[in-house]
Structure formats: structure tokens, C-alpha cells
Amino acid sequence: MPALKVTAPAKTILFGEHAVVYGHPAIAIPVNQLKTTITIQPNPWGASNQITIHAPDIGLSTALEELPNQHPFSTAFSVVMQHLGMTTYPACTVKINSTIPIASGLGSSASLSVALIKAFSQFAGADLPSQTLIDLSFQLETIYHGTPSGIDNSVIALNQGILFQKGKPVQALNSAKPLPIVIANSGVAGNTKQAVAGVRESWQHNKPYFDALFQKIGSTTWEALQALENGDEIRLGQLMNSNHRDLQTLRVSHPKIDRLVETALKHDALGAKLCGGGLGGNMICLIHAEQAGEIQKALMQAGAAQTYLTQVESREI
Numbered sequence: 001m002p003a004l005k006v007t008a009p010a011k012t013i014l015f016g017e018h019a020v021v022y023g024h025p026a027i028a029i030p031v032n033q034l035k036t037t038i039t040i041q042p043n044p045w046g047a048s049n050q051i052t053i054h055a056p057d058i059g060l061s062t063a064l065e066e067l068p069n070q071h072p073f074s075t076a077f078s079v080v081m082q083h084l085g086m087t088t089y090p091a092c093t094v095k096i097n098s099t100i101p102i103a104s105g106l107g108s109s110a111s112l113s114v115a116l117i118k119a120f121s122q123f124a125g126a127d128l129p130s131q132t133l134i135d136l137s138f139q140l141e142t143i144y145h146g147t148p149s150g151i152d153n154s155v156i157a158l159n160q161g162i163l164f165q166k167g168k169p170v171q172a173l174n175s176a177k178p179l180p181i182v183i184a185n186s187g188v189a190g191n192t193k194q195a196v197a198g199v200r201e202s203w204q205h206n207k208p209y210f211d212a213l214f215q216k217i218g219s220t221t222w223e224a225l226q227a228l229e230n231g232d233e234i235r236l237g238q239l240m241n242s243n244h245r246d247l248q249t250l251r252v253s254h255p256k257i258d259r260l261v262e263t264a265l266k267h268d269a270l271g272a273k274l275c276g277g278g279l280g281g282n283m284i285c286l287i288h289a290e291q292a293g294e295i296q297k298a299l300m301q302a303g304a305a306q307t308y309l310t311q312v313e314s315r316e317i
């Protein structure tokens, strides 16, 4: 078994978070500037099933069998062993690193799930088709997040922009041109589980009102897909602003996120919004490439903990 290195990117949601949980479409892109990296070194002198884990980011260095069954590393390993019908695994050392901030709406957990499934299966000699990678990583996401829509692990497993709708085949994004996006971390820990639960509670109190709001967000997403395909960044920016107002109505934004959104717009970003589950986490703004430096600086001055520059690209699935 040769040594192996796999990576999985972060992600951001351009349109449609929360509404996607209720069956509406959402658009997400991978963020390759941030990633999970896993290396597996064979240990030819070790006994079968002797797997050592090093995850320096979380100060973990242990034998896999010492971890509780519900630990993400153990669960990912079991899911792969079960899928491949294996009972023994070659002795090895697994090193896990991530540059993705946690609890920030950038898909750190889905990225870890995808990378673990990819690494454990590839080291065992299996190159899983992308749909299997999506399905197995979704199993992990379900264990850790209850009722995820599946958008995070799908965009990360495919590593390309997608239009996602529950129960429908994933559609590749076809952006007419690369569109620069600045991501800013508010420094406030987001909480997707709490945000999703809060939205569900609101929906249960007043289904007609919130169904209509989800429908509106869904229409914004469909229109955004058109604008992306037409390369109409002005309209795309307006749609982002509208999506952000709807997320505010859903009460998943945060004063610090709102301040960063206002700052971006004051510096002539084309549009800006919260991204991901919310209650903190990150915001994104669509910009003209030449504005990147100025907008990133302004966002830092307005209290962002970190900013990243990425872009919407189009590639075939």
C-alpha cells in the first residue's frame, strides 16, 4: 500500500440556505483556499487493524480503537469498512489537518467527513464514485447534525459549484464568467443546529407565512441561477441582498454579520449576505476583482476575524 494524501475543500452557500431544508433549491461553491488534508502512511510492521490517528489541530494522538464508537474518525472508518465489506484493514498512521474554521458556515464538518471517507477507502484500494462519496458522507452528517439537507457534503464531494435540491439530481453551476467573492468570518461562533431548530420552531408557529418566505428564497435562488448563467453580476448582487433580508427575517443573522454586510455594501460590493446556518459564522460579498483589497481591509476594520478571497467558477460534473 503506497502512502496517500487526500484533501477536501471548504464550501460556502451563495443562495438558499435554510429554505433548502424545506425542499427549495440552493447554490453552493467549494472554497479551495481552505481545506481538510489527510495523509495515510502504511505501517508494514504493524498488525492488521492497528491504526494510529494524529490530529494535531485538536491535540489528538491515539490508536483508532481507543476512540469512542461515536467519534467522527471511528464512524467514518466503520462506514467505509461496512461499505467495502472489509473486516481487516492494513496497519497505518492517519494524519488529519484542517485549515477550515469550525462553527463558521464553511462546511468544516462535511469537509472532514468527505476527506475521511475518501482517505479510508482509497487507502484500501477503492476509488469510490462521487455519488457513493456523497451518500456515505451524508450518513456521517446525519449522525452529527440530525437533519442536514445534504448540500454541504455534495458540494464538497464534487468539488464544484452546484445547484442543490433535496431528492433531485445535483446540477452543475454554469457561471458565464468567474465571479470574485470575499468571505469574512465574524469571529462569532455560528450554530447551524440551533439555527435550523429555531427556524423549524418559527415555521411550526406559522406555516403559511414561513412557507411563503421559503418559496420567496427559492425563487431568488432560481433567478440567481439565471443571472450566473448570463454573467449578470449586478442582478446577482441585488439577489444576494434580498436573500440576506430574508435570512434576517428568519432571525438567523447576527448583529456582527449585519455590520459586515453593511460595510461591504458601503464599499460598493455588488451584494452581500450571511452564508450557512448563521447566528454568527461568515458572510460573503460579490465584488469586482479590483475591489478585493479595499473591501477585505474594510471588513477587517469593521471587526472581521479573517477574510478570504475566492471565486465562482464553472466546471463540468
Ligand code: PMV
Pocket (backbone or CB within 6 Å): 013, 016, 017, 018, 019, 020, 021, 104, 105, 106, 107, 147, 148, 149, 150, 151, 152, 190, 192, 196, 275, 276, 277, 278
Ligand atoms: O452552517 P452550514 O455551513 O453547515 O450550512 C447549513 C445550511 C443549512 O441550509 C442552514 C442547513 C442544511 O442542512 O442545509
